[in-house]
Amino acid sequence: MQPVVLVTGASSGIGSALCKRLLREDAGVRLCLACRSMQKAAATKAVLLAAHPAAQVTLVRLDVSSLESVLRAASEIQRRFQRLDYLFLNAGIMPNTHISFKALISGLFSGKAVHMLSTAEGLITQEDCITADGLQAVFETNLFGHFILGLYSSVVCPGLVMTNLTYGILPSFFWKLLMPIMWIIRFxxxxxTLTPYNGAEAQVWLFKQKPESLDALMKYHSCTSPMGKNYVESRKVDVEEETAEIFYQKLLELEKHVLARLNAPLSPK
Structure with a gap:
């Protein structure tokens, strides 16, 4: 039986790279691209079919920053496929980001340069906004919209990847100046990881694992060696199990509240 794979945020960046890599791993998968922009999703589908003409690629509109869109997409997915074998919760946004050029210049010539460039600590300030559902946009898009789908999931970290999100932080000429430095930092x-292809390493690794072998309190990191070899490294999530359980219960309470407001049935957990 052909596995059914759904990728949210599949129209660009890591999501698009992941779709390409999944088809290379198994050209027989039934791949569904769940995206906010159908125009971009169609363009990604065309690229995938150009490389894999026999691939089964479908589209569904999903905006995880809108609960109505999430619920509508969930019903459509259930109607189309009846089941999902793999779901990659890739869609996400960044807050409105500003960079401190003063901190950047002074940090580059200090002993904390690697730490600053690895973590952006003291370098970047971020501003969020509120969605139509009354929630913080980053929280709803990156976490809660996916949570409403009613799933447990493994946590992955793609590393530092250059996508349209990260390129939008600085003018293009600054990135041209910084890229040589970033390649040196890789040592x-x-x-x-720098490229979406490398950043998708942990997701592709999970595609090959048995769910029962995974630890819910581990985060799986995409890593790239100085010579460009990709590999996955697991690290314990930096949160206590008790704290995680409290957070999960808070999410359930929020789910009940927002779904009651939308007069929608509660998705099973």
């Missing part, structure tokens, strides 16, 4: 920081 010291394995999480500088």
């Amino acid at each position: 010291f920081t394995k999480t500088y």
